[in-house]
Amino acid sequence: MNVLVVDDDKEIVESICIFLSGEGYTPLRAYDGIDALDILSENEVHLMILDIMMPRLDGIRTLMKLRESRNIPVILLSAKSEDTDKILGLSAGADDYVTKPFNPSELMARVKSQLRRYTTLGSIGKHNGEIVIDGLCLNTEKKTVKVDGESVRLTPVEYKILELLVRNRGRVFSAEDIYSNVWNEQMVVGYNTIAVHVRHIREKIEINPKEPKYLKVVWGIGYKVD
Numbered sequence: 001m002n003v004l005v006v007d008d009d010k011e012i013v014e015s016i017c018i019f020l021s022g023e024g025y026t027p028l029r030a031y032d033g034i035d036a037l038d039i040l041s042e043n044e045v046h047l048m049i050l051d052i053m054m055p056r057l058d059g060i061r062t063l064m065k066l067r068e069s070r071n072i073p074v075i076l077l078s079a080k081s082e083d084t085d086k087i088l089g090l091s092a093g094a095d096d097y098v099t100k101p102f103n104p105s106e107l108m109a110r111v112k113s114q115l116r117r118y119t120t121l122g123s124i125g126k127h128n129g130e131i132v133i134d135g136l137c138l139n140t141e142k143k144t145v146k147v148d149g150e151s152v153r154l155t156p157v158e159y160k161i162l163e164l165l166v167r168n169r170g171r172v173f174s175a176e177d178i179y180s181n182v183w184n185e186q187m188v189v190g191y192n193t194i195a196v197h198v199r200h201i202r203e204k205i206e207i208n209p210k211e212p213k214y215l216k217v218v219w220g221i222g223y224k225v226d
Contacts, residue, residue, distance in 0.1 A: 001115060002044055004028040006036040006062070007051035007077060012100075016049060019104045020111070033057025037065060045072055047115050049107075050094075052078040052085060060092050067093040071168060073114035077102070090172050090221055117170065131166050133225065136205060136214050138166055145205065152204050157182065161194075162201055165215065165225040174222035198223055 003025045005016045010031065017027035028043060030036040032054045039045070048066070052059035063074055075096040076089040086097050096110050129141035135148040143159055145152045154162065160182045165173060173181070175194040198217075202209040216226050 001046040002026045002028055003111065003115075004030060004036060004039055004043075004045045004048045006030045006033065006048060006054070006059070008032055008054045009051075012051075012077075015104070016107070019108055023108055023112070025111070033059065033062030033065075036062055040066065040070065047073045047075070047111060049075050049077060049111070052076055052089065060088060063089070063092045063094060071171070073117070075107070075110055075114060087221055090218070091174050091177075093171055095170055131163075133166060133169065133214065136166070138163055147205050154201065154204060158197055158201050158204075161197055162205070162215070162225075165223060169225050172218045172222045172224045177222065 003020050005013050005020070005027055007013050007016075008031050013029050013031065017029065020027040028039055028045065030039050034057045036048070036050070037057075040048075050059045050063060054062075057065075059076060059078075063076070066072075066074070073095045074093065075098060076094045077098055077100060078085050078089075079100045089097055095114055098107055098110065129139055131138045131140060137146040138144075139146075140163065143156075145154055145159065145162065161178055164178065164181050165171075178194055198215065199209075202212055202215050205214055206212045214225050216224055218224060
């Protein structure tokens with residue numbers, strides 16, 4: 001599997017690549033966001049380790065550009081430990097976050113976890129237009145939902161929100177992200193509108209909405225299906 005390492009510090013890139021090679025992965029190297037996007041356009045990449053602070057094109061803007069067309073796992077690296085950086089990165093579509101200096105063994109464990117999730121999709125399966133996560137089944141052709149074999153009736157908007165989150169399992173979507181994807185326009189309603197839709201979905205698909213198995217809130221950031 002190909003792992004793209006993006007950092008303007010070449011020593012960090014090389015050290016990560018050594019550990020990746022030792023784990024049997026094929027490392028690719030880039031030293032800023034523009035180089036990274038070029039490599040992504042020409043190579044099959046299964047995961048990206050991405051520094052936030054870089055010249056020419058920083059990690060957050062690189063990630064946002066990537067998410068326009070690709071859903072590969074992204075682990076962010078940053079020398080900063082403030083929660084605002086973590087929130088910003090996760091909101092932009094990152095899957096994980098590691099603060100420098102990091103333990104190489106921990107980073108490799110996170111790489112393995114994200115790749116395992118991406119390649120096997122955990123318990124996600126796609127069969128004849130269906131997306132299955134454990135007991136949750138969406139038929140993307142018929143636009144129907146079943147939970148543990150029982151049909152669940154969602155409104156068209158509720159279905160669109162759920163399908164968006166299921167298709168991007170593990171990715172956190174802010175209220176603005178959900179609105180722009182579902183309504184295809186800039187957000188003109190309040191946060192509460194999205195929260196109400198999410199609450200209704202959880203009431204319909206979760207056995208215990210207060211302890212959700214599928215649709216989860218990431219406080220201060222947004223929503224995801226896990």
